[in-house]
Amino acid sequence: MSTGLVKVILDYDGTLTAEEDQVGELAERSIGTLSREILKAPLSQVRDDYYRTRAMLLAQPHKYWWEVNGGVASYSDEGAFIANTTTILIMLRTNPSYTQAVGDHFPEAEYDPIVDCSNYLFHKHTFDLEPHFREATERVLGELMAHPRLEPIILSSSKGDKVRKNMRILGFEQIRVLGDTRQYGIDPSWERQFAHPEQGEGQIFRVDEEHTIDLRRPAYYNALVKEMRDAEKLVVAADTFSMPGALPMMMGIPFLLLKTEYTPAWCEAYVRAHPYGEVLPDLGLLPERVEALI
Numbered sequence: 001m002s003t004g005l006v007k008v009i010l011d012y013d014g015t016l017t018a019e020e021d022q023v024g025e026l027a028e029r030s031i032g033t034l035s036r037e038i039l040k041a042p043l044s045q046v047r048d049d050y051y052r053t054r055a056m057l058l059a060q061p062h063k064y065w066w067e068v069n070g071g072v073a074s075y076s077d078e079g080a081f082i083a084n085t086t087t088i089l090i091m092l093r094t095n096p097s098y099t100q101a102v103g104d105h106f107p108e109a110e111y112d113p114i115v116d117c118s119n120y121l122f123h124k125h126t127f128d129l130e131p132h133f134r135e136a137t138e139r140v141l142g143e144l145m146a147h148p149r150l151e152p153i154i155l156s157s158s159k160g161d162k163v164r165k166n167m168r169i170l171g172f173e174q175i176r177v178l179g180d181t182r183q184y185g186i187d188p189s190w191e192r193q194f195a196h197p198e199q200g201e202g203q204i205f206r207v208d209e210e211h212t213i214d215l216r217r218p219a220y221y222n223a224l225v226k227e228m229r230d231a232e233k234l235v236v237a238a239d240t241f242s243m244p245g246a247l248p249m250m251m252g253i254p255f256l257l258l259k260t261e262y263t264p265a266w267c268e269a270y271v272r273a274h275p276y277g278e279v280l281p282d283l284g285l286l287p288e289r290v291e292a293l294i
Contacts, residue, residue, distance in 0.1 A: 004149070004231070004232025004233070005149060005150075005151060005230065005231045005232055006149050006150050006151070006231065006232060006233045006234070006235065006290070006294050007150075007151045007152075007153055007227055007231045007233075007234050007235070008144055008150055008151065008152045008153065008234075008235050008237065008286075008290055009153050009154075009155050009178070009224075009227065009234060009235065009236045009237070009248075010152055010153070010154050010155060010237050010238075011154075011155050011156070011236075011237065011238030011239060011240070011244045012154050012155065012156040012158070012163050013079075013081055013126065013156065013158065014079050014080065014081060014238075014239035014240060014258075014260065015134075015237060015238050015239045015258050015283070016133060016134060016137045016141075016154070016283075017131050017132055017133055017134065017137070017166075018132045018133070018134050019079065019080045019081050019132075019239075020080045020260065020261055020262060021132040022080075022081075022129050022131075022132055023080040023081060023083070023084050025129060026081065026084055026122075026125050026126060026129060027050065027084050027087075028047075029125040029128070029129075030084070030088060030121040030122075030125055031043070031046050031047050031050050033121060033124065033125070034046050034088075034121070035047075037105075038101060038102060038105045038117065039097075039098055039101045039102075040101065041097075041098075041101075049091050049095065049098075050087060050088070050091055053087050053090050053091040053094070054083065054084075054087040056090075057076040057077075057083065057086060057087055057090060058076065058077060058083065061075055061076045061077035061264070062075060062077075062210035062211060064076045064086060064090055065086065066082060066085055066086045066089060066184060067089065067115075068111055068115055068184050068185060068186040069111060069112075069186045069187065069188055070186070070188060071186030071188065071204075071214045071216060072186075072212060072213075072214050072242070073183075073184040073185075073186055073214070073242065073243060074086070074184065074240065074242040074243050075211060075242065075264070076090075077262070077264050078240045078241060078242055078243075078262075078264060078267060079239060079240040079262060080262050081122070081126075082240060082243075083262075085118050085122060088117075088118045088121065089114055089115070089118050092114045092117065092118075093114055099113075099114065102114050102117045105117070106120075111185075122157075122158065123158055123159055123162075126158055126162060127158070127159070127161070127162040127165075131166040131169065133170065134283050135283075135284075136282065136283040136284035136286075137170070137283065138170050139284065140283055140284060140286050140287060141170065141172050141175065143287040144286075144287060144290070145172070145174075145175070147287070147291075149294065150290065151176070151231075152175055153175070153176050153177070153178055153227070154167070154175055154176070154177045154178065155178045155181055155183075155236075155238070155244060156177065156178070156179050156180075156181065157180065157181060157182060157183050157184060157243070158179060158180070159179050159180055160177040160178070160179020160180060161179070162179075163177045163179060164177055164179075178223055178227075181219060181220050181223045182217070182219040182220060183217060183220045183243035183244050183247075184217075184243055185217055185218070185219045185220065186214055186216050186217060187216050187217070187218050187219075188216060190203075190216045190217075190218045192215075192216075192218070192221065194215050194250045194251070195250075196250065197274070197275060203215050203216050204216075205250075207266060207270050208266055208270075210266070211266055213241075213242055213246040213250075214242075215246060215247050215250055217243075217247055220244075220247055221247060221251075224236075224247070224248055224251065224253065233253075233254075233293075233294060234248065234253045234254075235253070235254045235255075235256065235290055235293055235294075236248040236249075236253055236254070236255050236256070237255075237256040237257075237258060237280065237286055238255070238256075238257065238258065239257070239258040239260050239263070240257075240267075241257060241267040241270070241271060242267075245257055245271065245277075248276075249271070249274055249276045249277050250276075252276055253276065254276050254277075254278070254293050255271065255274075255276060255277050255278070256278050256279075256280045256286065256289060256290075257271040257277065257278070257279050257280060258280045258283055259279055259280065259281050259282075
């Protein structure tokens, strides 16, 4: 039996926390900031536009996605927080006066003004949200920490300070955090190819008639490669697929998709069918599934 180090990379929002319980508060805080600081539009108008857009997205989620640099970072139905971010993106892009106001507020955008705006809202307001940890989170982290071969690492597209602050609540401030890993960061100029078990070499693969996965995420790829250097194996666990799960799975890293009330059937089916994918029905089962993989 091998005795090398195995790093267990755990997505934070939605995996260790029940983001479905927090998304309503996140949406209202974001709507308020948009109304007061960015769009300078009446609160009732922005709120109505937000919820009208959200209903439109979730009626046909495969037609709407979190778009970064022209690529599909995630579909709108893949997560509770993702649905919120995608709603904001589509709402801002389809209203010319909102688009102009966002451009004025974010004149030197890293991606584009609307993506930068949605990132700003997410980082700003998730930092202040009181965390709603899943029931099994504390026990699972404790078991992983106690295992002689395992190193749990927490992954987040948010700034690492938010995660570290919330880990202190549980007494796990010693757990390392990979923050601001930009799983959403699509880069069309990146040329790295991946081998699909059925579709051959490429960067964008078809899941079904309505969905594709885009692996052009160099920031996330580099973070994973760096973690591999001093480990025998990585395992990644997350509640969503396109952003945190698709790339490691296609790199040959075992990926555990935590099934939640918002997990789309298409994500679950694709992960189940992939040789490096597995669906985790409950976070509490994570330690034994990792043990089986090593």
